[in-house]
Amino acid sequence: MILPCGPLDPPLPDYGSAMTEGTDHIGASFIRFGEEIARTAPTYGTICRGVADNPEVLSLLDGVPEPQRRPVLLLAAVHFRLLGHPDEPLARHYRTINPQGSIDDPVPDFTDFCSSHADALRIIISSRTTQTNDVGRAALILPTLRPINDRTGGPLGLIDIGTSAGLNLHLDRYAYRYHDTSGGERRLSGTGPELDCLVRGAAVEQLIDATPPQIVHRIGVDPHPIDPSDPDEARWLLACLWPDQTERVGRLREALAVATANRNEVEIHTGSGVELLSDVVGRSRARGCCPVVINTWSLTYFTPSERVAYVEELDRLGTRDDLAWVYLEAPNETPELPWGEVDGNISLSVLRRVDWKGGRRTERTIGIAHPHGRWIEVTEL
Ligand SMILES: C[S@@+](CC[C@H](N)C(=O)[O-])C[C@H]1O[C@@H](n2cnc3c(N)ncnc32)[C@H](O)[C@@H]1O
Incomplete structure (x- = not known):
């Protein structure tokens, strides 16, 4: 069982989560x-x-x-x-x-x-409904991709389910600073915000490769995708952040500028992640890529039966051809996902990866993380 990490920075509730409020209260x-x-x-x-x-x-x-x-x-x-x-x-x-x-x-x-x-x-x-897209999560997904490149020996097609404004789809374009508890540091240059992530439980160079992943195709799926170049939509995303959290607001503005500048390089599909999954994986494979499906704090919005269908569909697609799935979700809100040895009651963000290669499925828990990517406690690489 994985234990939650120490009192470094208690995770904030994700205000985009699907928790309900009592009607009369x-x-x-x-x-x-x-x-x-x-x-x-x-x-x-x-x-x-x-x-x-x-x-x-x-x-x-x-x-x-x-x-x-x-x-x-x-x-x-x-x-x-x-x-x-x-x-x-x-x-x-x-x-x-x-x-x-x-x-x-x-x-x-x-x-x-x-x-x-x-x-x-x-x-x-x-x-309107509250809408979020936290670019800090890119710092958690990025390190998982280069090992998939190395394993498959080819380029990747990134498929972001619950993409919002598509900020995850540009994760190899941002600047990063990873640092660990022994003073190790790795900086990756890029445009837009510099995302800072503290690594615990591993040295930075164990977590993140200096070579960026090779991504040649990018697809986002969302029932309500946000056009980062639309000032009104961008203003709503900013408005959903809390005005005291100026750091989040600043990096959102910078990431929206990156997404706007590169919007012609992403395909956005409007609809449900479950219904479109097979189609978008097929599109990625048609480009000669190994598809990597990612979802970050999105599956909490699915119904339990949608989550079951999503996991079954990934398994079916992975058994047919090579596929990877990286997810950052809270186990207690998404119990239908495979959580392996992780305690299914924890409300922290857990980062996991499932690979299908030659019909064989493997899975690992990479770590427990801050919901907006400020730190990760690594458990397995
Ligand atoms: C909390 S936001 C997270 C956005 C982004 N993944 C991130 O980490 O910042 C949840 C997103 O899931 C999307 N969503 C809700 N239901 C969905 C569904 N059935 N299929 C795909 N996306 C969905 C929402 O529209 C929203 O953009």
């Missing part, structure tokens, strides 16, 4: 959520606790179906609207707009903003 869910995030996102922590008993603010979520009826949807809608109205008093509390932030209580400005923009906020809330 929206105020209680603001208090609970506010307490949960108070340390990592103090502005939102204060706002959530401050509006939990404000019926006017909470009513903005009236009529929103589960599981979207959550504090994060209201917070994202306000952030989205505020990014377009940076002169509003509330903006001084949001570091995405005012990098210094403000030490004043943000709650009065938040409630005033909700009141004066109520109609616009209702439209945003009724037409």
